[in-house]
Ligand code: OGA
């Protein structure tokens with residue numbers, strides 16, 4: 001199969017993903033993403049890191065945005081469809097969006113995603129991706145890009161129980177091909193300190209949060 005037509009993930013994995021989201025609020029797929037796509041995205045991110053094209057990530061939106069190295073230490077760049085690899089990834093997430101809307105009536109209307117580069121020592125403390133009440137991020141996704149991640153590389157994402165944020169229920173290694181997906185409002189998660197440079201793409205399916213004629217604020 002040619003590079004252009006090879007799917008970014010196996011459609012046969014989708015029913016399992018949907019069931020896991022319904023039953024436990026999160027899904028982890030090992031080897032879920034196409035290896036060659038991960039390779040291309042990884043190279044693109046590493047090149048951005050080298051030419052300092054990444055921005056230090058902050059927390060909070062709009063006026064509340066602030067840099068907090070004690071909370072998160074990654075540097076990011078939003079996907080902008082510039083490369084074929086980015087377009088393939090976003091295309092695949094569009095397919096996932098259609099599937100989630102069909103199976104779960106989630107009304108997802110938009111997807112945003114950024115590359116994230118965690119230098120050695122960086123982490124992201126336990127958090128939720130969306131706050132109840134101001135909810136517009138509905139489903140979070142994370143795709144991992146690091147080839148041959150060693151057992152002692154650190155940088156795992158730990159997932160905690162929605163009804164007990166102290167109880168860890170799963171851990172995903174940032175190995176290329178691994179993919180995680182969870183309910184943004186309910187599932188606490190954290191990136192453990194990484195020992196090696198760590199590459200991922202974090203993304204969010206959103207619902208339109210306009211209220212009383214106010215448009216959704218810029219990110
Ligand atoms: C995030 C996040 C997890 C990861 O960016 O909100 O939780 O494993 N990322 O990169």
Ligand code: MN
Pocket residue numbers: 127128129189
């Ligand atoms: Mn998060």
